[in-house]
Amino acid sequence: xxxxxxxxxxxxxxxxxxxxxxxxxxxxxxxxxxxxxxxxxxxxxxxxxxxxxxxxxxxxxxxxxxxxxxxxxxxxxxxxxxxxx
Amino acid sequence: xxxxxxxxxxxxxxxxxxxxxxxxxxxxxxxxxxxxxxxxxxxxxxxxxxxxxxxxxxxxxxxxxxxxxxxxxxxxxxxxxxxxxxxxxxxxxxxxxxxxxxxxxxxxxxxxxxxxxxxxxxxxxxxxxxxxxxxxxxxxxxxxxxxxxxxxxxxxxxxxxxxxxxxxxxxxxxxxxxxxxxxxxxxxxxxxxxxxxxxxxxxxxxxxxxxxxxxxxxxxxxxxxxxxxxxxxxxxxxxxxxxxxxxxxxxxxxxxxxxxxxxxxxxxxxxxxxxxxxxxxxxxxxxxxxxxxxxxxxxxxxxxxxxxxxxxxxxxxxxxxxxxxxxxxxxxxxxxxxxxxxxxxxxxxxxxxxxxxxxxxxxxxxxxxxxxxxxxxxxxxxxxxxxxxxxxxxxxxxxxxxxxxxxxxxxxxxxxxxxxxxxxxxxxxxxxxxxxxxxxxxxxxxxxxxxxxxxxxxxxxxxxxxxxxxxxxxxxxxxxxxxxxxxxxxxxxxxxxxxxxxxxxxxxxxxxxxxxxxxxxxxxxxxxxxxxxxxxxxxxxxxx
Numbered sequence: 199x200x201x202x203x204x205x206x207x208x209x210x211x212x213x214x215x216x217x218x219x220x221x222x223x224x225x226x227x228x229x230x231x232x233x234x235x236x237x238x239x240x241x242x243x244x245x246x247x248x249x250x251x252x253x254x255x256x257x258x259x260x261x262x263x264x265x266x267x268x269x270x271x272x273x274x275x276x277x278x279x280x281x282x283x
Numbered sequence: 284x285x286x287x288x289x290x291x292x293x294x295x296x297x298x299x300x301x302x303x304x305x306x307x308x309x310x311x312x313x314x315x316x317x318x319x320x321x322x323x324x325x326x327x328x329x330x331x332x333x334x335x336x337x338x339x340x341x342x343x344x345x346x347x348x349x350x351x352x353x354x355x356x357x358x359x360x361x362x363x364x365x366x367x368x369x370x371x372x373x374x375x376x377x378x379x380x381x382x383x384x385x386x387x388x389x390x391x392x393x394x395x396x397x398x399x400x401x402x403x404x405x406x407x408x409x410x411x412x413x414x415x416x417x418x419x420x421x422x423x424x425x426x427x428x429x430x431x432x433x434x435x436x437x438x439x440x441x442x443x444x445x446x447x448x449x450x451x452x453x454x455x456x457x458x459x460x461x462x463x464x465x466x467x468x469x470x471x472x473x474x475x476x477x478x479x480x481x482x483x484x485x486x487x488x489x490x491x492x493x494x495x496x497x498x499x500x501x502x503x504x505x506x507x508x509x510x511x512x513x514x515x516x517x518x519x520x521x522x523x524x525x526x527x528x529x530x531x532x533x534x535x536x537x538x539x540x541x542x543x544x545x546x547x548x549x550x551x552x553x554x555x556x557x558x559x560x561x562x563x564x565x566x567x568x569x570x571x572x573x574x575x576x577x578x579x580x581x582x583x584x585x586x587x588x589x590x591x592x593x594x595x596x597x598x599x600x601x602x603x604x605x606x607x608x609x610x611x612x613x614x615x616x617x618x619x620x621x622x623x624x625x626x627x628x629x630x631x632x633x634x635x636x637x638x639x640x641x642x643x644x645x646x647x648x649x650x651x652x653x654x655x656x657x658x659x660x661x662x663x664x665x666x667x668x669x670x671x672x673x674x675x676x677x678x679x680x681x682x683x684x685x686x687x688x689x690x691x692x693x694x695x696x697x698x699x700x701x702x703x704x705x706x707x708x709x710x711x712x713x714x715x716x717x718x719x720x721x722x723x724x725x726x727x728x729x730x731x732x733x734x735x736x737x738x739x740x741x742x743x744x745x746x747x748x749x750x751x752x753x754x755x756x757x758x759x760x761x762x763x764x765x766x767x768x769x770x771x772x773x774x775x776x777x778x779x780x781x782x783x784x785x786x787x788x789x790x791x792x793x794x795x796x797x798x799x800x801x802x803x804x805x806x807x808x809x810x811x812x813x814x815x816x817x818x819x820x821x822x823x824x825x826x827x
Contacts, residue, residue, distance in 0.1 A: 233377035274563035
């Protein structure tokens with residue numbers, strides 16, 4: 199984790215060059231699109247609203263959604279690692 | 284007050300409770316600041332919490348005692364629909380991942396403490412900021428009151444009755460929050476969350492074993508819902524409930540990080556990476572919540588009958604009763620302490636967040652424009668006391684149902700700050716008066732729809748009895764809008780839709796009328812600032 203120490207003078211409004219120099223910073227990344235996966239996986243109930251297959255006698259509806267938590271963690275971790283500052 | 288009290292349970296509970304109270308006071312010295320008399324210190328713990336503290340703090344903040352009691356109670360009563368808490372807390376973190384780091388950056392640069400601070404600077408409107416602050420306070424107050432309901436459920440299960448124990452618990456809570464600020468719940472959260480994880484993991488191993496396995500548990504639940512005449516329950520979602528399930532999860536997720544207490548937790552963290560890492564780590568709590576929800580079915584299989592007080596069945600007592608039934612007394616005491624302490628952490632953070640809104644957006648904006656940091660801190664400390672007394676009075680003097688109704692509406696009204704706060708982080712396209720008009724429309728629709736929602740009881744003879752005429756839930760039947768369907772939708776969703784539509788139309792109108800736009804004090808690159816970047820307050824010449 200490296201944080202760039204900018205010259206404080208650069209950020210004063212009196213220095214008009216600052217905004218163009220610093221505007222290059224951005225949160226844009228193609229990796230961010232992965233974050234959509236957990237939403238797609240859980241916000242459409244017909245996808246998982248059934249009993250079978252059971253896992254340890256637990257209906258699909260329940261273990262699928264619990265498993266989706268794991269999916270969400272994996273996806274978020276990937277995005278974090280690929281975009282960390 | 285102490286008839287039929289289980290002495291062992293009460294002793295374990297009291298010992299743990301006293302332990303965290305001491306921690307709460309000691310917290311003032313933890314990661315000690317030069318001077319607690321500053322809102323950044325008292326209200327945000329020094330804005331310097333690393334990933335672990337933040338994980339415990341936000342987890343302890345969002346997953347409240349009331350959640351732990353109410354979610355299984357809902358599953359116990361209605362089945363699958365109560366499991367919405369799981370998709371809700373799955374989707375929330377990916378959704379806010381990018382939004383929160385922008386909010387953190389802009390708040391870091393400008394020294395914002397509340398979401399209304401941001402709205403004030405971004406949209407140049409003190410009216411809009413005031414509305415956002417008031418919405419936050421109104422949405423938070425009943426939430427604090429509900430934490431008391433969580434403690435009360437536990438006390439009831441231990442056989443302790445009367446109001447005195449709750450008053451004592453809240454007085455202690457108020458005292459150490461006043462003394463230590465956000466450091467108190469941050470430190471106590473370690474104990475709370477450790478106890479919760481311990482109890483739930485033991486519960487999902489021991490209880491299914493005692494009840495004869497998951498097969499028995501789901502079988503008992505299925506039998507109960509098959510016998511029930513209510514078409515809305517079941518261990519799977521009935522067709523028409525699916526839209527409500529999805530919109531409830533999605534709408535609640537949109538609302539969660541608009542709550543002032545969630546934002547307080549986020550702003551207290553050290554840098555952007557702490558927030559990003561936590562978005563990946565916080566779902567651990569969602570997993571616990573999912574297991575906890577299943578306790579509702581275990582209670583069915585164990586034949587738990589909820590306690591009835593004054594002729595009213597209190598489903599919120601089923602989890603404590605289940606623990607009481609299944610665990611030896613000493614461990615039941617630990618479990619009750621987990622829930623009781625689980626109420627203290629969010630109650631403290633919520634009161635701090637509400638107090639900060641009061642100080643920054645009402646006191647400083649309207650009453651004492653030149654307030655010093657010290658005066659701000661003092662104002663917040665006093666306000667945190669007032670907020671807690673208010674919550675206590677509300678629970679003791681009004682029907683607790685009133686707080687539950689208000690909390691239900693709380694989620695819907697806080698959602699109405701989404702355009703100004705969350706969309707405001709991305710765009711200045713909306714006109715400030717357009718946002719105000721949208722807010723008003725959203726509030727009106729939110730109140731009207733929840734007012735219309737009835738709570739029905741389905742009697743065995745096929746008749747339907749209306750138990751509550753108004754505020755009977757958050758699922759709004761679409762047939763009320765003249766649509767020929769049995770489907771329902773989350774009321775907050777409709778309200779937000781109305782809000783957005785009005786905000787867009789009103790923005791065009793106000794712009795055509797050439798109504799002044801208001802000054803935007805933020806600059807695009809400030810939304811990406813990270814720790815180490817200078818803050819505006821460090822540059823004296825630009826402080827307004």
